[in-house]
Amino acid sequence: MVPPSSLPSPGLFKPICLIATCTMAMLVNVINITCVSISLPVIGRELGIVETQLQWLVSAYALSSGCLLLVFGRLADLYGRKRVFIAGSSWLAIFSLACGFAPGSLSLQVLRGLQGVGAAASMPSSLGILAYSFPLGQKMRPVAFTTFAAGAPLGAVIGMAIGATLTQLSRPSWRSNFYLSSALTVFYIIIGIFTIDPDELSHETDRRVDWLGAALVTAGLVLIVFVLSDGEIAPQKWATPYVIACLLLGVILLGAFLFWQHYLESLQHTDKVSSSFLTPPPLMKLSLWTRDGGRFAAIMMVALFDWAAFTSWYFWAQLYYQDYKGYTPVLTMVRLFPMFVVGVLCNVLMSFIVGHISLKWILAVGTTLTSCATLLFALIDPNASYWVFGFLGACFSVFGADFVFAGGTMFVASIVLPHEQSLSGALFQMMTQVGTALGVTISTIVFNRIRLSEVTHDGVAAPSTPGLQAYKGAQWTAFTFGILATVLVIVSLRGVGVISNKSGLDEPSSSEVTNLSKDDAHSQIPAEDPEKGNDAGGQAGESERFKRAVGT
Structure with a gap:
């Protein structure tokens, strides 16, 4: 396999189209959520869906896309990122179109779940494609x-603007949103076919897939995310028997997954490894979480807490x-529009500062500003001008999400092996999904508890002014998540410098792998200076790196 650093620099047109392809995949993924969210009332009236069940039109997509990220990330690294990207995007296009023809509520919910499977395949492979196509040292990274x-x-x-417009003005109404999503997906698939480099399969000698681990983690995540989504609207809320049972079973399955991964990883250091389907390489090595000290x-926990704060605020x-x-x-x-403008500007700013400012301070500033947005709405005065609380809150809210996503994915890509790029990207996106579910769920619990305390003795809801406390309580909860993210950045990312100067781990040669344990070769190798990777000094440094890895 040709190391990414030795790949020839392509012309400008092709990389721009490649970046546009992956960015459109992200754009369509978000459109599939926001355009449906804004058209929920119309869908509910047309298909006769009760209000408490409308959320599943959004949750079904998030559930399948979030819980299958890890599996598809591993498959992308193993069998080819372009293959998984094109296949997943094609699946997404087909079922996006099918959603537009859904005859009823149940069929639409099922199709939304199937639609999310395509996003689960295309999103981690997108990050893997970018990490492989733009290695450390390239200015366009x-x-x-x-x-x-x-x-x-x-x-x-x-999604919000066009979704609202198509729902209100087009004859197919909300169905137009799915037609648009399908068309956009087909468009970037065509571009991707011609601009994404052909796949080079992983050099790993053992390319079996840990299907048991995949089943355990997927089932566990599905049950836990389901509980987080349904706990507050269940008949007896969190005391509902099926909610308790799903939560316990989900925790047990995730615990079994971690134990199974530990067992499989430990086998890699012994002579007990065989060709049996019962002893494949682990889906996710637990040692991955110890990378870079x-x-x-x-960084995964920072993503979780920051997304919990940001999505709760939103x-x-x-x-x-x-x-x-x-x-x-x-x-x-209109009042939330500044956050979208600032979000784009944040990413433009990030591309300029990431090579000059320590990642620690970039993330600390981002998570702090998101915390400030939640604090503004926790202290909001409904009678004050929009420019005092609303405008500043909308502007501040996106700094954490954009800085953490861009900086976090770049950092993760720089400390994992080439054959782990899509898997690590999937883990990062999975943590943001879990953070979203966790933040909205806990803030909803706080909101509901405060509202219950605002009900008068005759069962009539309290006046609107006391009701403001429930919204403030939810925002105080979001503020707590934001502060946790900031503290975690400051405490745990000490020593992290300018991210563009960090180097990813190189693939060891087959002869070196035979002399190293897989864990040592894959996770104990320190980073090297990308400026020296291809010269004689860099080769000497690589040799010294492997000696240090085995302690010789």
């Missing part, structure tokens, strides 16, 4: 990752404007 991250705010504004795990800000202030969806979108 920061541009590639920050542009990809910019697809999220762009997708959000396009545990900073891999730290969720309750929308409800505050529509339910408390009584604004229409269009007026709400």
